Amino acid sequence: MTLAEKIGQMAQIAMANVTADVIAENFIGSVLSSGGHVPAPQASVEIWVNMVNEMQKGALSTRLGIPMIYGIDAVHGHNNVYNATIFPHNIGLGATREYVSLHWDPSLVKRIGAATALEVGATGIPYVFAPCVAVCRDPRWGRCYESYSDDPKVVEMMTEIIPGLQGDLPMTSSKGVPFVSGKKKVAACAKHFVGDGGTHLGINENNTITNFHGLLSIHMPPYYHAIIKVVSIVMISSYSSWNGVKMHQNRYLITDFIKNKLRFRGFVMSDLQGIDRITTPPHANYTYSVLSGILTGIDMVMIP
Secondary structure: OOHHHHHHOOOOEHHHHHHHHHHHHOOEEEEEOOOOOOOOOOOOOHHHHHHHHHHHHHHHHOOOOOEEEEEOOOOOEEOOOOOEEEOOOOHOOOOOHHHHHHHHOHHHHHHHHHHHHHHHHHHOEEEEEEEEEOOOOOOOOOOHHOOOOOOOOHHHHHHHHHHHHHHHOOOOOOEEEEEEEEOOEEEEEEEEEEEHHHHHHHHOOOEEOHHHHHHHHHHHHHHHHHHHOOOOOOEEOOOOOOEEHHHOOHHHHHHHHHHHOOOOOOEEEEOOOOOOOHOOOOOOOHHHHHHHHHHHHOOEEEOO
16 A cells, blocks of 8 residues: 555545545545534435445545445434434433342343444444443533443443444454444444543543543443453544543553553544644644654544
């Protein structure tokens, strides 16, 4: 692969900026639909499939013929698609256990994952930006509804949605190696690594102040369980920091810890414009930010 081909394969760009020609000319490896990014108002399943297929033709027409990966924010069902089944946000699913006995039915979120995978796959999309496994420790955080619970044990249990999305693991599966069981399943993404629910005063995109033990005991457990269930992708934290170090440039946690120590063998991707926000103010030095993020261990950069 040429340098240009490698750069293109590591880029994920927004569908609003994409045509088949753009993908072919720039060797783009992935396209995304975040909240509200649709091919047309009230677009049918057929319109979604045709859009994804047209983009795929561009990817397959290149010298390498590597298929592009389309990803979408299907965070409570296939919520960007008209007439899709909508499920409660994570905060609602986290409340589906009986408090006194702590009884919980793990098959519930697994069935939700399976239903979501079926509908996402029907639109030609193989990859979802879910589940969010943040542990919300301060209800003032504006994204608490994306968290299953303030209790890491509850959030761990909710990672059962991953085999619902990706399929049950075969007995021969290796820890950390991604597995998707067939055309009715999709790749899952655990996000946002790590500590985004523990920021100081609950301020979004702020600093999570805790020692390593606190990070491991509160915010990291859902990621252990996601990796055990061979989640395909880990998305880096939503612009927040841990003890003053931006997550998008925390090489210790991304490369040394999850890739080397936990032996995660999927790929790590940035959040939307997360690379840009390495500097203050954002976008101040994009060349530095890209270099820093890639050396940190980020495998794919989400670009608008």
